[in-house]
Amino acid sequence: MNSETEYIAEGRIFHGFVPHAMGTKLDLLAVGTEAAAAEALWTAFCAELSALEAALNRFDPRSEVARFNASESKAGFPLSPAVQRLLDLSREFWFRTEGLFDVTRGHGMDLEEAGATLDFGGIAKGYALALLRDRLAGAGIASAFVNFGDSAILGLGTHPYGDCWKVSLPNPYGGSQVAEFSLKDRALSVSGNTPGYTGHIIDPRTGRANVERKLVAVTGPDPLEAEVLSTALMLADKGQRLRLRRAFPDCESEIYTV
Amino acid sequence: MEEKKKGVDLGLRKFIKELGYMTGGAALLSTTPWLASCTPEKLAEIGNAKARVALIGTGSRGQYHIHNLRNIPHAELVALCDVYPANLEAAAALCPEAKCYTDYRRLLEDKSIDGVIIATPLHLHARITLDALAAGKHVFCEKAMARTLDDCKAVYEAYRNTDRALYFCMQRMYDEKYVKAVQLISSGLIGDVVGMRCHWFRNADWRREVPSPELERHINWRLYKEYSGGLMTELGSHQLEVCTWVAGKIPTRIAGFGDIVYWKDGREVYDSVNVTYQFADGRIISYESLISNKYNGMEEQILGHAGTVDLSKGVYYLEEDNLVSGMRQLLEQVKTGVFAAVPTAGPSWRPELRAKYVPHPVLEGKFSISDGESSVGFVADGSDVILSAFCQSCITGEKAKDVVEEAYCSTVLCLLGNQAMEEGRTLTFPEEYKIPYMKF
Numbered sequence: 001m002n003s004e005t006e007y008i009a010e011g012r013i014f015h016g017f018v019p020h021a022m023g024t025k026l027d028l029l030a031v032g033t034e035a036a037a038a039e040a041l042w043t044a045f046c047a048e049l050s051a052l053e054a055a056l057n058r059f060d061p062r063s064e065v066a067r068f069n070a071s072e073s074k075a076g077f078p079l080s081p082a083v084q085r086l087l088d089l090s091r092e093f094w095f096r097t098e099g100l101f102d103v104t105r106g107h108g109m110d111l112e113e114a115g116a117t118l119d120f121g122g123i124a125k126g127y128a129l130a131l132l133r134d135r136l137a138g139a140g141i142a143s144a145f146v147n148f149g150d151s152a153i154l155g156l157g158t159h160p161y162g163d164c165w166k167v168s169l170p171n172p173y174g175g176s177q178v179a180e181f182s183l184k185d186r187a188l189s190v191s192g193n194t195p196g197y198t199g200h201i202i203d204p205r206t207g208r209a210n211v212e213r214k215l216v217a218v219t220g221p222d223p224l225e226a227e228v229l230s231t232a233l234m235l236a237d238k239g240q241r242l243r244l245r246r247a248f249p250d251c252e253s254e255i256y257t258v
Numbered sequence: 259m260e261e262k263k264k265g266v267d268l269g270l271r272k273f274i275k276e277l278g279y280m281t282g283g284a285a286l287l288s289t290t291p292w293l294a295s296c297t298p299e300k301l302a303e304i305g306n307a308k309a310r311v312a313l314i315g316t317g318s319r320g321q322y323h324i325h326n327l328r329n330i331p332h333a334e335l336v337a338l339c340d341v342y343p344a345n346l347e348a349a350a351a352l353c354p355e356a357k358c359y360t361d362y363r364r365l366l367e368d369k370s371i372d373g374v375i376i377a378t379p380l381h382l383h384a385r386i387t388l389d390a391l392a393a394g395k396h397v398f399c400e401k402a403m404a405r406t407l408d409d410c411k412a413v414y415e416a417y418r419n420t421d422r423a424l425y426f427c428m429q430r431m432y433d434e435k436y437v438k439a440v441q442l443i444s445s446g447l448i449g450d451v452v453g454m455r456c457h458w459f460r461n462a463d464w465r466r467e468v469p470s471p472e473l474e475r476h477i478n479w480r481l482y483k484e485y486s487g488g489l490m491t492e493l494g495s496h497q498l499e500v501c502t503w504v505a506g507k508i509p510t511r512i513a514g515f516g517d518i519v520y521w522k523d524g525r526e527v528y529d530s531v532n533v534t535y536q537f538a539d540g541r542i543i544s545y546e547s548l549i550s551n552k553y554n555g556m557e558e559q560i561l562g563h564a565g566t567v568d569l570s571k572g573v574y575y576l577e578e579d580n581l582v583s584g585m586r587q588l589l590e591q592v593k594t595g596v597f598a599a600v601p602t603a604g605p606s607w608r609p610e611l612r613a614k615y616v617p618h619p620v621l622e623g624k625f626s627i628s629d630g631e632s633s634v635g636f637v638a639d640g641s642d643v644i645l646s647a648f649c650q651s652c653i654t655g656e657k658a659k660d661v662v663e664e665a666y667c668s669t670v671l672c673l674l675g676n677q678a679m680e681e682g683r684t685l686t687f688p689e690e691y692k693i694p695y696m697k698f
Contacts, residue, residue: 010593024606024607029585147585149607150604151603151604153603159591161592161595161596162597166597166599167601167602168599168602169604170603172605174617174618180599191605197605217603
């Protein structure tokens with residue numbers, strides 16, 4: 001996996017950048033770290049991210065998920081521990097979101113059902129962020145900012161000159177900003193449509209793409225929960241929104257019409 | 259006359275006021291010096307005074323001005339003049355209190371008239387303007403300035419030697435979205451201006467209904483060279499003015515092609531024109547107009563190395579919105595000790611499908627945008643504000659800086675464009691039509 005790194009000795013700040021991962025880019029800014037320690041952490045994370053992408057990319061016929069999706073007998077398919085873990089997590093989230101978050105693309109997590117295939121696109125970035133968060137904690141790095149493709153963001157500790165990390169959400173259709181978030185040991189996940197990319201969130205109940213000019217932003221301590229909830233809220237009706245917010249009590253969410 | 263509410267043009271005046279507050283008035287003097295004569299303070303100074311104005315030429319554009327005059331508190335329309343009875347009657351019905359004339363020279367003899375508004379066919383602009391200035395009237399004349407280069411020069415010279423105010427209806431100079439956009443351009447928003455592209459496309463024959471055949475040339479004057487410079491003077495003059503306003507310079511070389519492509523109905527002026535103007539530094543204005551296809555509409559694009567402003571739509575686009583991406587900003591922050599929000603959150607960033615050009619509005623809130631289809635004018639396009647500024651000048655006697663000069667520059671460029679197309683050669687800007695205002 002291609003990556004670039006830079007170390008700013010003054011402030012002991014490490015910047016790592018992956019230009020292409022899971023269809024987007026990733027930036028890590030780690031504050032208060034030695035260069036060597038950060039490099040080691042970064043190298044290990046990049047390897048992990050690379051392996052994850054190789055396993056989950058359903059468009060790559062060699063990936064585990066693609067081979068699983070193509071297999072005749074899904075029950076007998078030996079899943080790796082990492083993918084099995086993601087599947088278990090996804091099943092739990094499917095339940096908590098009343099089926100709105102569904103990695104089986106409308107098959108209600110029933111992998112035996114004809115046509116059921118796996119797509120971890122709605123959880124993979126959050127999962128990768130959780131892995132990186134754990135590595136940072138393990139290395140004793142308390143302040144860091146991670147941006148995975150703008151839609152999955154993690155702010156740990158504080159900005160070197162502030163009391164949190166501040167992120168704003170510009171309106172993708174132009175005009176003024178939609179919202180601003182203060183992150184301190186919290187993740188931010190944004191779902192929605194943009195002028196150039198609309199209809200990528202599919203309602204598992206109908207198979208139809210959501211094309212609303214709408215943004216959902218969720219913050220919470222767990223990047224996985226935030227990512228799952230932001231996707232589910234894109235599709236939820238009024239009653240479901242209320243119940244979803246109760247089912248994810250650690251998260252704060254907002255829906256914007258843009 | 260009905261009670262007029264104080265100012266249709268409050269919007270722009272409010273804007274002028276804000277400009278003044280923001281920059282101590284310096285902005286007014288740099289990109290828009292003509293606005294200095296119609297500030298809210300100066301409007302307040304005239305109190306309840308009213309300009310007594312007359313309208314010469316009562317066709318569709320003249321009647322459009324009548325509607326605007328009704329909303330200008332410091333204006334009183336006291337006389338009308340036209341040689342075409344049907345238009346004069348229609349205008350008289352709009353303002354029955356105005357005295358009607360069929361000979362503008364008789365109208366000019368009325369000493370109680372402060373200023374005249376000229377909305378006649380183009381070939382009459384120069385003669386009536388010169389006569390009106392000679393009669394001591396302030397003058398507001400429709401664009402373009404005149405039908406010929408020599409007439410333009412004569413009007414310009416007369417203006418240099420008069421204390422009367424003279425306006426040509428270059429309404430974009432008084433249109434808030436243009437004013438703001440040009441300010442943004444001079445502030446470096448789109449980097450170095452590297453070129454300009456203007457076009458005006460319609461799909462219509464440009465004809466008016468003629469009640470009787472002998473009136474054809476009279477009513478459809480736009481189609482005949484004796485009276486009209488065709489698409490260049492009727493449409494191009496506005497757009498080329500914007501280009502010279504932005505560039506602060508005049509092109510030195512002119513080349514183009516034009517012809518009657520579709521409306522082969524006996525008209526003499528081209529229905530398709532394509533003229534290239536080149537500045538001495540190499541930059542180009544590409545001008546195009548066609549009236550048998552309207553797909554491209556009307557646009558005035560100022561191209562900068564860092565972005566594009568579409569003046570007519572009041573929006574700008576940046577070449578690389580990502581250049582100041584959130585992460586880059588954040589890195590800059592931690593290096594320089596700044597703490598602020600970084601604008602980086604959003605739906606997933608995708609390298610291949612990212613919408614590259616996001617329109618950013620030049621003004622906040624709603625503003626008026628023309629689709630370019632009307633041949634009369636549209637609401638709040640600056641025509642009302644410039645007319646109001648003229649009426650103010652009729653009272654104060656203060657000239658509006660640069661308006662005549664800008665009208666001269668754009669009209670001369672239009673006429674040179676016609677000449678280049680007709681002669682099929684590249685022209686160099688003629689020495690005899692240069693004026694001190696022009697920078698090359």
